[in-house]
Amino acid sequence: MPFNSFEHYPMSWKPDKTQLQRPLYRSLAQLLEHDITHGFLAPGTKLPPQRELADYLDVNFTTITRAYKQCELKGLIYGVTGNGTFVAANAARSVTISKERDSNRYIDLGFVASFEQTNDLVTEVIKDVVEKSYLEELLNYNDPSGIPHHKLAALNWMQTLGINASPEHVAIVSGAQNALTIALLALFEPGNRIAVDLYTYANFIEVSKMLRIRLVPVLGDECGMLPESLEEQCSLLNLHGVFLMPSCANPTTIMMPEKRKVELAQIIQKHRLILIEDDTHAFLSAGIIDHYGQPMYQLLPEQTIYICSTAKSICSGLRVAYIVFHEAFKNKMLKAMYNVNVKTSSLDVEIVTQLILSGKANAIVAMKKELAQTANKTFNEFFPDVSKTGHPLSFFRWLPMARDVDETSSEKFFLKQGVRVFHSNRFLSGNHTGDNFLRVALSSTPSLQELRAGLEMLKKILDECN
Amino acid sequence: MPFNSFEHYPMSWKPDKTQLQRPLYRSLAQLLEHDITHGFLAPGTKLPPQRELADYLDVNFTTITRAYKQCELKGLIYGVTGNGTFVAANAARSVTISKERDSNRYIDLGFVASFEQTNDLVTEVIKDVVEKSYLEELLNYNDPSGIPHHKLAALNWMQTLGINASPEHVAIVSGAQNALTIALLALFEPGNRIAVDLYTYANFIEVSKMLRIRLVPVLGDECGMLPESLEEQCSLLNLHGVFLMPSCANPTTIMMPEKRKVELAQIIQKHRLILIEDDTHAFLSAGIIDHYGQPMYQLLPEQTIYICSTAKSICSGLRVAYIVFHEAFKNKMLKAMYNVNVKTSSLDVEIVTQLILSGKANAIVAMKKELAQTANKTFNEFFPDVSKTGHPLSFFRWLPMARDVDETSSEKFFLKQGVRVFHSNRFLSGNHTGDNFLRVALSSTPSLQELRAGLEMLKKILDECN
DNA sequence: TGATTTGTGACTTGACATTTC
């Protein structure tokens, strides 16, 4: 019997007792999930304490623990010992970012594309590839992890980014997102915890949720994740891995200096974490920015899954990424790769390979850098006060907003006025901070004119609201 | 305190008590996994009953339950209420089937390829595609689930297989295996159960293990899965789905007659299971075999994920498969698709599309059918006594072996003598049956001569052993 | 600082179902 009446102590969530079925914990978890996804419980809402809700429902409090846990693994809620359980920032909606069809109704500064203007250079190479005598050889099941000469080209490409590895430890997959999914499936189990930046790649948040991998937000500064903060989380929780984008973090554009990489590597080594290093933007840093240093893979080759996508640097539609891993991870990685893809189209990989070998990939990179530089300059014209501490060639920018806005209405608000941008809450790995940013893509408009138009629109909207 | 001495009742598995750490169940699960994967516990071994082992270790018996369960979810062991817990048939090794590089050292009748001789027709079309004015449009992030005209071609193709659907319910992914992974990720949770044939697609077993989805073997006859047996499992356990390959089951080559499909559909409907229909081989059945009927998707459109790969029918290396699903599954499927792939290379899809629209895909299918017919005839020459109840145009055959063989030595035994084939144990979804088969691929040798040589070798080996 | 609130998670209890004998 409940020894207390809750009529006078309104709980933030009062599940309908009559709807409960056995097993109770599952039924309860479903009710909670329903109420969150249908908007009855707003993000950030503090749920009733386990014991209190248990009392109200007249069940044991660990039955609530179990129900909460099921939702926690799905990323719907999170608990803080001693403090309470809260609805997660991105519980109600999918933060998945994808290219949408109807993008001619607005200017898209949301999705980060890759200055697709350079794709005509790719078509040239495609035309060369189809004349190759071995074209037919690219159409069968052979070499699921990559044809040897494709792997050599991959190493060739990654060498310019600072990677030294052997062909046996390289595999070719279908893009960075595909690589992330494969790495998570291969090396982590449901319930495992991975440390991430407070703001991190939205699609990584989504795939982690799907695989029931828990993300642990770690504080950072203008140089990226804070080593002491990671250390703290390690001692607090049983972490299994850490996800980093040292060459240019998405969405914050932070490029990690060599010193920070070394400090973090020490912590990672000490706690034997698996580092997933998404180095998609290395081509904008290596050999260009003085203090860039090297990928963290070189510091921790035995613990790192290094992912190098060619989607941003060379061609997005061909879906080719390279993974580099240590011998210890090889079998698991190859198995997961096989389970997910069987193989990646050798035709697509051949095109990327020829782009690399012919030097045209470098030409494309040069063009993209140029485009990125102009785009960033244009952004600075409109928003001169925005801190320039981030990566100077980033394909997107991170725009602080002074005022406090409702997150969903915010994106909609801009969209309604003709420009798509993403609010920082979409990238939140943990709870709300109160800060507000917009991620503004610079690489998705087909022309500089359109980018300019988009930025002008954005500035006008922001000015009007202040 | 243990109230019994086990000195006199030798248990099949005696974990070292001194190695146990807290938490006990996890430590125990690790020990068990280690002993299984390192071969100390052979497949089929009956493990000590939970209560007995608990008594021996002086722990509560549900601690053993938990440890066993963790291993069960990984597919290492399986429990039968009232009977015991056993080491799974394929616990120790990966049954993943892939194309290996060194296949010139033996004749490969193991991996099922797709008569790659037809790929020169594909190269012709590739050359046409690169001349298209819209080539550049294929190289960006647009239309992650497939370009509209690619979806129309997909529907066009699937219509000949008996599918009627609308473009909004079609998505294009990177091959059938990719489609399976996406469907499992989108619609099932770790711990869910899916009914499968006793012998089923080996890579489906692997991906299920990886995702902690439990397979429930269901009895079948020469027409496929038995409806009463499925019904029985439904009432026994909480099933969430069923996986079927009605047009030609791999590895058994069974083609399900229409009557059986209808009977199974009733059960599936009644119990609200999700049907995953892998219809890869429909192109060998629809319009060719009288009593073939239609895909089960047409019987149960609201509950079916229909997968149609073009790898076997058109071209294996391009990695294109179509998925058809009901509106109710759409959001989850698109999200999982996006999380796993972002998109499938539009260039590859365009090639397949042009193959379909130009009629060359049909020409390829005609050639493959011809090749399959000849290959099957050749097989019949060597093994005239083998039942011909299976699919007459199957790309592989299912060869019963009279004698009892050790499973691992068996595949090795053939391989050592120059021919790669797969033993039936590789396809076992549940426990050993005592029966022995070989799956013999007919579509992987580059020529009929080599197939003949392989079959001859195989026959000789089998004869010598009898 | 120390008591209280709150979440976490391992282990225990007990009901129940099936299989075997």
Place this chain on the structure above:
DNA sequence: AGAAATGTCAAGTCACAAATC
């Protein structure tokens, strides 16, 4: 046919750790 063996699973107990006040 019924008792015993055996696995499954939800729910309960309990120790503990962190945050709050």
